[in-house]
Amino acid sequence: MTRNIHPLLIAGTALVFMFLVGPLIIVLGAALSDTTYLTFPPQGLSLRWFENIFAIDAFRRTILTSLQIALLSTTIALIIGIPAAYALNRHRIQLPGWLSTLFILPVLVPELVLGFSLLKNVAVQFNSPIYLSLLFGHALIVLPYVVRVISASLASFDFSIEEAAISLGSPPLKTFFTVLLPNVRSGVIAAFILAFITSINDVSISIFLTGPGLSTLPIQLLAHMEQFFDPTVASVSVLLMILTVAVMAVVERTLGLTFLAK
Amino acid sequence: MTHSLTLDSISAHYGTTKVLEDLSLAVGEGELVSLLGASGCGKTTTLRLVAGFLQPTSGTITLGGRDLTRLPPHQRDIGLVFQNYALFPHLSVADNVGFGLKQRGISGEAKTKRVTAMLERVGLAHLADRLPGALSGGQKQRVALARALVIEPPLLMFDEPLSNLDAKLRIDMRVEIRQLQRANGTTSVYVTHDQEEAFSISDRVAIMHAGRIMQLDTPERLYQRPANAFVARFVGFENLIPMTVVERDGAKITAEMAGGVRLTLGLEQFGDIPDRFILACRADGLQVTDNAAMEGIPATLGLRTYLGRAYQYQAETPAGPLIANGPLTRPLEPGVAAKLVPVPEQCTILSPE
Numbered sequence: 134m135t136r137n138i139h140p141l142l143i144a145g146t147a148l149v150f151m152f153l154v155g156p157l158i159i160v161l162g163a164a165l166s167d168t169t170y171l172t173f174p175p176q177g178l179s180l181r182w183f184e185n186i187f188a189i190d191a192f193r194r195t196i197l198t199s200l201q202i203a204l205l206s207t208t209i210a211l212i213i214g215i216p217a218a219y220a221l222n223r224h225r226i227q228l229p230g231w232l233s234t235l236f237i238l239p240v241l242v243p244e245l246v247l248g249f250s251l252l253k254n255v256a257v258q259f260n261s262p263i264y265l266s267l268l269f270g271h272a273l274i275v276l277p278y279v280v281r282v283i284s285a286s287l288a289s290f291d292f293s294i295e296e297a298a299i300s301l302g303s304p305p306l307k308t309f310f311t312v313l314l315p316n317v318r319s320g321v322i323a324a325f326i327l328a329f330i331t332s333i334n335d336v337s338i339s340i341f342l343t344g345p346g347l348s349t350l351p352i353q354l355l356a357h358m359e360q361f362f363d364p365t366v367a368s369v370s371v372l373l374m375i376l377t378v379a380v381m382a383v384v385e386r387t388l389g390l391t392f393l394a395k
Numbered sequence: 396m397t398h399s400l401t402l403d404s405i406s407a408h409y410g411t412t413k414v415l416e417d418l419s420l421a422v423g424e425g426e427l428v429s430l431l432g433a434s435g436c437g438k439t440t441t442l443r444l445v446a447g448f449l450q451p452t453s454g455t456i457t458l459g460g461r462d463l464t465r466l467p468p469h470q471r472d473i474g475l476v477f478q479n480y481a482l483f484p485h486l487s488v489a490d491n492v493g494f495g496l497k498q499r500g501i502s503g504e505a506k507t508k509r510v511t512a513m514l515e516r517v518g519l520a521h522l523a524d525r526l527p528g529a530l531s532g533g534q535k536q537r538v539a540l541a542r543a544l545v546i547e548p549p550l551l552m553f554d555e556p557l558s559n560l561d562a563k564l565r566i567d568m569r570v571e572i573r574q575l576q577r578a579n580g581t582t583s584v585y586v587t588h589d590q591e592e593a594f595s596i597s598d599r600v601a602i603m604h605a606g607r608i609m610q611l612d613t614p615e616r617l618y619q620r621p622a623n624a625f626v627a628r629f630v631g632f633e634n635l636i637p638m639t640v641v642e643r644d645g646a647k648i649t650a651e652m653a654g655g656v657r658l659t660l661g662l663e664q665f666g667d668i669p670d671r672f673i674l675a676c677r678a679d680g681l682q683v684t685d686n687a688a689m690e691g692i693p694a695t696l697g698l699r700t701y702l703g704r705a706y707q708y709q710a711e712t713p714a715g716p717l718i719a720n721g722p723l724t725r726p727l728e729p730g731v732a733a734k735l736v737p738v739p740e741q742c743t744i745l746s747p748e
Contacts, residue, residue: 293478297477297483298483300473301495301498302495302498302499303498
C-alpha cells in the first residue's frame with residue numbers, strides 16, 4: 134500500500150523538527166569551538182571549554198549545589214505532594230474544589246514575584262540560612278508539578294483496590310506503600326523527572342534566594358556571561374543536555390518513555 | 396462458634412441525608428442473604444458499614460458474637476468481592492490470591508499450597524503467573540472470588556459482583572458462586588439490583604427501599620406472598636386493586652372495588668381476607684375473555700402486545716387501567732368489551748397501608 138503524503142506536510146514537519154533540534158545543534162557546535170568567543174559553525178574542534186568548566190571553581194561548586202538542591206527539593210515535594218495528591222483524589226467528593234487549585238498556585242504566580250516575596254518575607258524576615266531558603270523556594274515551585282502528575286496517575290486508580298487490600302487484613306498505611314504506590318510508580322517517576330529538571334533549570338526563584346557563597350548553576354552561568362563571552366556557557370548547556378538525556382535513557386530502559394505521555 | 400451476622404438498629408446519616416433508618420438484619424450461619432433494591436436504597440451502604448468503610452450513626456454490628464461496630468476494617472476478617480473485581484494490577488494471579496494469607500503471616504509452602512488449591516477450585520490454576528490485565532472479565536471475577544475465599548473468612552460479602560459480565564456468563568458465575576458458598580458453608584451477604592440474580596442465588600432476600608428493609612423472606616414467599624404494596628410491585632404484581640368486603644358467606648366473600656364492580660373470592664384459595672384489602676394480581680392473574688357470561692372485571696381492551704406465551708392487553712376498567720393477559724388462541728382487537736377474570740394462583744391479598 135502506498136500512501137500519498139502532501140509535500141506541505143513534509144515541509145511543515147521538517148520546519149518544526151528544525152525548530153526543535155536546530156538550537157541544540159548550534160549550542161553543541163558552539164561548545165566544541167576552539168575559539169575564545171561564542172561562534173557557530175565551530176572553528177576548530179576542542180574540548181577545552183568543557184575542561185574550563187571544571188577548572189573554574191565556581192562552576193564546580195554550583196553544579197554540586199544545583200544537583201543537591203534539585204534532589205532535595207524534589208524529595209521534599211514528593212513527600213508532601215504524594216499524600217496531597219492521594220487525599221485530593223481519594224476524597225475528591227468531600228473536599229472543596231478550590232483545594233486542588235491551591236496546589237497549582239505556585240506556578241500561577243509569576244516566579245519573579247514569588248522569588249521576591251520569598252526573599253522579603255521568609256529569608257529576610259526570619260533571617261533563615263540561604264541554603265534553607267533556596268531549598269524551600271525550589272520545593273515550592275516544583276510541588277505543583279508533583280501534585281499534578283501524580284493526581285493524573287491516581288485519576289485512573291480504582292480505590293476499591295485499596296479497600297480490597299484493607300479487607301484482606303492489610304492496615305491502611307501498609308496498603309499505601311504496598312498497593313497504592315506500586316500502581317502509581319510511573320507517575321511518581323514522571324513527577325520526579327519533571328520536578329528535578331524544573332529545579333535544575335530555575336533562574337527566577339534562585340536569583341533572589343542565592344546569596345554570598347551559595348549559587349546555582351544557571352545563576353553562575355548568568356554571572357559568567359556578564360563577564361566573559363567564551364564558549365563555556367555553551368559547554369555547560371551541553372552538559373545539562375547530556376544529564377537530561379541520560380535520565381531519559383535510564384527511564385526509557387527501565388519503564389519505556391510512553392508513560393510520560395500518559 | 397457460629398458465624399452469624401447481626402445488624403441491630405443501624406442508622407447511618409451523612410450530613411442531613413438519612414441513608415439508613417433503624418435497620419436490623421440477621422444472617423444465619425452458612426446462610427446467603429441478598430440485599431436487593433434500586434440504586435440509592437441503602438444496600439451498598441449496608442455492605443460498606445459491615446465491611447467497616449463507613450461508620451453507622453447508631454446501632455451495633457456483630458459477627459459470631461464479636462462486636463465489629465468500632466473495629467477498623469482491616470481487623471474485621473471479611474472476604475469482599477467487588478463489582479469491578481479490584482484485583483491488584485501489579486501482582487500475579489497467584490500473588491493476588493495469596494495477598495490475604497501473607498497478611499496473616501502464612502508464607503512459603505503453606506501459602507503456595509492453599510493458593511494452588513484455591514485456584515484449582517475456581518479452574519484457574521493454569522493462569523497463576525498471569526497479571527490481572529491479561530484476564531477476561533469472568534476470569535478476573537474468579538480470581539477475586541478465590542482471593543476472598545482463600546482466607547476462609549467467617550463472612551463473605553459480594554457487591555454487585557456480576558454486573559460487569561455479559562448475560563450468559565452472569566448465569567454461569569452465579570451458579571458457581573452459590574456452589575462455592577454452599578460447599579464452604581460461608582455466611583454471605585450479596586448486594587444486587589437484579590431480582591432474578593437475587594432470587595436464584597439466595598436463601599433469603601431483603602428487599603430494600605429508602606434505607607429500610609421492606610421485606611426479608613425466602614424468594615418463594617417474596618414472589619408469592621409479598622407483605623406490602625411496594626414488594627408486590629417489585630416482584631411483578633402489576634395490578635393493585637383496593638377492595639372492600641360487602642358480604643361474607645361461609646367459604647366465600649363478595650367484595651367491591653371502585654366503580655361498583657363486585658367479585659366473589661374463595662377463602663380457601665386466598666386465606667383470610669380482611670374487610671378492607673388490596674387484591675394484587677400479576678398480568679397473568681387477570682385472564683382476558685370475551686365471554687360475557689364469566690364473572691370478572693368488565694373492561695374495554697386497549698393496546699395488545701405479543702409476549703410469546705400470551706397476549707398482553709392494556710385494559711380500561713371502572714376501577715382504572717389494568718394490565719391483563721389473554722390466550723394466544725384468541726387475539727382480541729382494541730375497543731372490544733371483555734371480562735378480566737382473576738386467577739387465584741397469580742393473585743394475592745395485601746392489607747391496605
